[in-house]
Amino acid sequence: MVFVEDIFKRRNELGGSIEVVCGSMFSGKTEELIRRLNRAKIARLKVEIFSPKADTRYDENALVSHNATSIPSTPVENASSILLLASDVHVIGIDEAQFFDEELPDVCNILANKGIRVIVAGLDMDFKGRPFGPMPAIMAMAESVTKLHAVCVRCGNPALYSYRLLPDENQVMLGEKESYEPRCRSCYTNLEV
Numbered sequence: 001m002v003f004v005e006d007i008f009k010r011r012n013e014l015g016g017s018i019e020v021v022c023g024s025m026f027s028g029k030t031e032e033l034i035r036r037l038n039r040a041k042i043a044r045l046k047v048e049i050f051s052p053k054a055d056t057r058y059d060e061n062a063l064v065s066h067n068a069t070s071i072p073s074t075p076v077e078n079a080s081s082i083l084l085l086a087s088d089v090h091v092i093g094i095d096e097a098q099f100f101d102e103e104l105p106d107v108c109n110i111l112a113n114k115g116i117r118v119i120v121a122g123l124d125m126d127f128k129g130r131p132f133g134p135m136p137a138i139m140a141m142a143e144s145v146t147k148l149h150a151v152c153v154r155c156g157n158p159a160l161y162s163y164r165l166l167p168d169e170n171q172v173m174l175g176e177k178e179s180y181e182p183r184c185r186s187c188y189t190n191l192e193v
Contacts, residue, residue: 016112023148024122025162045090049073079104097122098133105137105163127164150182161188
């Protein structure tokens with residue numbers, strides 16, 4: 001007979017891991033993160049979830065996907081706070097990783113090296129199609145990367161870009177459907193479409 005404690009011990013012996021869920025806005029990143037975290041909870045693993053304190057679009061104390069799926073989370077000021085708050089845990093979820101500081105890749109590495117499964121979700125590119133924040137570094141060190149695609153609102157093809165509808169050049173601008181729309185490469189580069 002296998003006991004839950006034996007499973008946890010075996011997992012720690014095998015070492016932790018870093019998983020990344022990335023893609024454009026409206027591609028289902030947060031929904032996939034929530035799905036993975038709920039499965040870990042079903043497996044009786046201790047789960048902690050973190051999000052950047054600056055992102056309060058839906059709920060200050062929960063991750064909420066665009067289709068209203070939610071799970072409680074802890075908002076933090078910076079990546080190093082995660083190390084202070086994550087104790088005696090098997091799985092850590094981090095949402096909106098692109099908004100964290102450049103310490104996040106090191107924090108993820110430290111946690112994974114302690115035997116923790118770290119699941120990170122975030123935009124891989126900003127509205128100009130450039131790598132966004134700490135995401136490229138985390139993707140480079142991750143055991144697995146899942147890139148999700150939204151549906152292009154112009155033509156229906158898979159969308160990998162977050163096209164900004166408002167004339168704001170700041171890299172970070174919180175917004176939803178009033179501010180952004182998913183577009184495929186062709187519709188993103190042919191802006192007159």
